[in-house]
Amino acid sequence: MEYLLIIISAIFVNNILLSQFLGICPFLGVSNKLSTATGMSGAVCFVITLATIVTYLINKYLLLPFGLEFLQTIAFILVIAALVQIVEIVLKKISPSLYQALGIFLPLITTNCAVLGVAITVVTKEFSLGGAEAHLLNLGQATVYALATSVGYGIAMILFAGLREHLAGNHVPEAFKGLPIALITVGIMAMAFLGFSGIV
Amino acid sequence: MSKWSLVTKGFVKDNPTFVLVLGMCPTLATTTSAINGLEMGLATLFVLVLSNIAISALAPLVPDKVHIPVYIVVIATFVTVLQLVMQAYAPGAYATLGLFIPLIVVNCIVLGRAEAFANKNTVVDSALDGLGIGLGFTLSLTVIGLVREILGSGSAFGFKFIPGDGMLAFVMAPGAFIVLGYLMVLFNKYLKKK
Amino acid sequence: MLLCLTLVCLLCAAILGGVYAMTYKPIQKANENILKASIGAVLPEGGSISEEKTAIFDGRTYTYYEQLSGDAVQAYAVKSATSGFGGRLELMVGVLPDGTVNNTRVISHSETPGLGAKCQTDERFLGQFRGLAPSKVIKLRNDGGDLDAITASTITSRAYTLAVSNAVEVVKSLKKEN
Numbered sequence: 001m002e003y004l005l006i007i008i009s010a011i012f013v014n015n016i017l018l019s020q021f022l023g024i025c026p027f028l029g030v031s032n033k034l035s036t037a038t039g040m041s042g043a044v045c046f047v048i049t050l051a052t053i054v055t056y057l058i059n060k061y062l063l064l065p066f067g068l069e070f071l072q073t074i075a076f077i078l079v080i081a082a083l084v085q086i087v088e089i090v091l092k093k094i095s096p097s098l099y100q101a102l103g104i105f106l107p108l109i110t111t112n113c114a115v116l117g118v119a120i121t122v123v124t125k126e127f128s129l130g131g132a133e134a135h136l137l138n139l140g141q142a143t144v145y146a147l148a149t150s151v152g153y154g155i156a157m158i159l160f161a162g163l164r165e166h167l168a169g170n171h172v173p174e175a176f177k178g179l180p181i182a183l184i185t186v187g188i189m190a191m192a193f194l195g196f197s198g199i200v
Numbered sequence: 201m202s203k204w205s206l207v208t209k210g211f212v213k214d215n216p217t218f219v220l221v222l223g224m225c226p227t228l229a230t231t232t233s234a235i236n237g238l239e240m241g242l243a244t245l246f247v248l249v250l251s252n253i254a255i256s257a258l259a260p261l262v263p264d265k266v267h268i269p270v271y272i273v274v275i276a277t278f279v280t281v282l283q284l285v286m287q288a289y290a291p292g293a294y295a296t297l298g299l300f301i302p303l304i305v306v307n308c309i310v311l312g313r314a315e316a317f318a319n320k321n322t323v324v325d326s327a328l329d330g331l332g333i334g335l336g337f338t339l340s341l342t343v344i345g346l347v348r349e350i351l352g353s354g355s356a357f358g359f360k361f362i363p364g365d366g367m368l369a370f371v372m373a374p375g376a377f378i379v380l381g382y383l384m385v386l387f388n389k390y391l392k393k394k
Numbered sequence: 395m396l397l398c399l400t401l402v403c404l405l406c407a408a409i410l411g412g413v414y415a416m417t418y419k420p421i422q423k424a425n426e427n428i429l430k431a432s433i434g435a436v437l438p439e440g441g442s443i444s445e446e447k448t449a450i451f452d453g454r455t456y457t458y459y460e461q462l463s464g465d466a467v468q469a470y471a472v473k474s475a476t477s478g479f480g481g482r483l484e485l486m487v488g489v490l491p492d493g494t495v496n497n498t499r500v501i502s503h504s505e506t507p508g509l510g511a512k513c514q515t516d517e518r519f520l521g522q523f524r525g526l527a528p529s530k531v532i533k534l535r536n537d538g539g540d541l542d543a544i545t546a547s548t549i550t551s552r553a554y555t556l557a558v559s560n561a562v563e564v565v566k567s568l569k570k571e572n
Contacts (some may be wrong), residue, residue: 019373021229025308028224070284070414073302074276074406110272113225113306124505126482151354179221180384187377194374200308232507258402263395270402277406281413287418291428295502352508365545371508 003144010148012196016114018189023114027157029055030105032168037161041154043105045147047087048118051080052146055119056139070180076119081110114153114196118146156193160186206328210336213314216309217340217380223309226300227341228376234357237345239293240300241338243282245331247304250278252330254320259319271314272305279305309337347379428501429486430550431473436488436497437461441468451564458564470568472561478553480504483513485554487561491569493528498558510550519544519551523558532559 016022023044030036055076063069088106089178091099110114126135139147163185172181216222223244229325230240254274283301286294294301304310313333318326344374349355354362369375433443446458458472469491475484481504486498498520505511515517522541526532533539534552543551 021225021373021376022303024224024228025222028221055290070280071410073280073283074273074410077272077305078269081269111306111308111311113303116306117225117299117303119241120299124217136250153341175385175389180381180388183377183384184380187381191369191374194369194372216550236507261403261506263398266395266399269399273402273406277409280410284413284417284421288417288424291424294425298504368508368546 002141006141006145007148010145011152011155012193015152015156015193016118016149017153017184018193020117022117023112023153026105026108027160028179031157031161031164031182033166034158034161039101040105040108041150042101043109044112044114044153045150047084047093047106047109048115048150048153049143049146050087051083051115052119053121053139053143054078054083056122056142059123060139072120072123076116078173080115080119084110114150118149122146123138153175156189160189163189174187203325206325207332207335210332210334211339212391214333214336215340215387216337218336218384218391219317219343220312222312223307223337225303226307227344228373228380230297230300231341231345231348231376232371233349233353233377234342234346236296237341237343238338239290240297241334241341243286243293243297243301244304244307244309244332244337246282247275247278248310248313248334248337249330250281251275251310252326254278254381255314256318256321256323256326266309267319271311275310275314276305306345308334321341344376344379344383347383348375351375353380367371420562425552432486432499432500432501433459435499436471436486437469438488438490438496443471449564451560451567456561456564458568467491470565472564473501474557474561474564476553476557476560478503478505478513479510479547479549480506483553483557485557485561487558489562491565491566493562493566495523495526495532495558495562498523498554505547505550510547512544512547513550513554516544518542519554526558528562532562 010016014020017024017027026040028045030040036060058075058079059072063072063075068075084106088099091106122137122145124136127137127141127145164182167185176184203320206391210216214220217224217227226240226244231237251271251274255271258270258274259267282304283294286301313330317329321329344357348370349357350362352366352368352372352375354360354364354366367375370379423541437443441461441463444462446459447458449456449458456472456474458470460467461469461471470489472487472489473484475482476485477483483491483503483505484501486499486500486501490496500514503511503513505513519542530541531539532541532555534541534543534548534555536543537552540557541551541555
């Protein structure tokens with residue numbers, strides 16, 4: 001039940017793109033085409049989940065016991081950067097086809113604030129799950145949260161890429177061309193997602 | 201480029217929000233009111249100026265292969281300094297901006313300026329560049345925050361002048377996207393290089 | 395290459411260590427000030443504030459402060475936390491010995507700006523708790539109580555109300571013990 005609540009809330013209610021505003025830059029950058037959007041979503045999903053597990057453990061077993069919470073930001077970003085590099089190298093060796101699909105997006109992910117954002121959120125924010133008192137997530141919940149959040153990222157991204165492909169064929173006033181109309185469309189989409197806030 | 205134009209270019213010509221379209225996450229997330237936008241802008245300005253100075257000074261000494269990790273470490277250091285200073289002297293603002301203070305590390309404006317400007321210019325020019333872009337960012341965020349605050353809460357900089365609740369949607373997520381979209385339209389139409 | 399990275403990291407660590415040491419005291423002080431301000435805001439004028447004390451109520455530990463005038467307890471300030479819409483909602487609640495709520499104040503919250511976050515400013519909502527008599531039921535009208543919710547923020551209002559009612563219960567249980 002708790003896990004279901006985390007999943008629904010992370011995918012729909014608190015969608016990372018449409019209500020938390022994380023990872024907007026790559027979202028606007030690669031949502032031109034459905035195929036790139038899908039590739040990016042896959043890569044983000046992979047890295048967010050992995051990075052969250054690693055940073056969660058580092059925070060719990062290295063930073064907290066030694067009173068080094070103030071090094072959180074710097075430690076997390078370095079871990080994420082290193083992790084992305086490792087994933088890239090490993091993927092290239094083990095699964096060239098997957099590397100082909102995700103490879104070009106990997107370097108972009110280091111500076112995707114969604115990754116750092118989720119990593120920091122799970123170790124600092126207290127969640128209230130189904131009326132229980134708000135508390136920090138444990139490792140299992142954190143992993144599920146990270147996975148669900150990145151699935152939410154993927155869903156929003158792919159939906160929007162579909163919309164944007166249609167948008168490209170339409171006549172749009174000069175000043176609205178490109179980003180402005182895209183932003184307004186996302187706004188309307190975000191409004192639709194607001195409707196989910198009643199369910200949790 | 202004269203020193204003065206380095207500082208003023210951030211307002212219109214190289215405006216980080218409307219022309220370069222960088223740092224969208226804090227732009228959308230923290231502009232629920234003019235004050236919040238202003239505070240976020242100033243926080244970014246602080247990191248931008250310091251990291252630009254440090255990176256332009258370090259750049260000649262850093263081998264090319266490791267320059268990105270070095271820049272990230274430098275930026276993360278200044279962000280942490282900012283976090284500590286804000287907790288000590290501006291705890292209110294630190295609580296409101298929350299997650300988006302540590303996320304300045306991955307704000308593409310900061311790394312972008314380091315790569316595009318600071319690593320090949322003098323310390324003074326880099327500092328001015330950081331100041332200019334930072335001020336432009338602050339201005340954009342304040343304007344977006346102001347528009348959302350007027351429409352959504354009927355107040356400006358915390359002073360309420362329209363009674364009632366306002367249009368809540370503008371304070372919430374959809375309003376952020378829509379206001380930014382329309383402001384970008386106005387910017388394209390009237391301010392972009394003629 | 396490695397040398398350079400190591401040097402930069404060491405330098406940055408040194409800078410951070412220095413800044414951390416320098417800001418450690420001011421941060422503590424800032425946190426203390428927030429706490430003191432919230433205690434001051436919820437209690438009536440006068441009297442001296444006691445040291446931090448703890449009470450266990452309903453299986454949870456609450457922190458509270460006593461306001462003393464002479465030897466008698468004039469009022470209690472209870473720190474009470476519940477789950478709001480966005481996460482933990484922490485309040486300071488001032489309660490008189492007879493169970494009247496003196497005033498309330500948000501210590502920290504993570505509610506939605508413009509909606510739940512109004513629990514810090516909405517006078518129509520907050521005014522209800524000022525001098526709230528013990529005879530009133532501290533629940534929202536929807537839940538069969540005597541209080542109105544903040545427009546469009548029922549979950550936050552419910553959490554706020556629950557925190558206040560818990561604080562009152564804590565004070566009642568303290569009175570019983572004495």
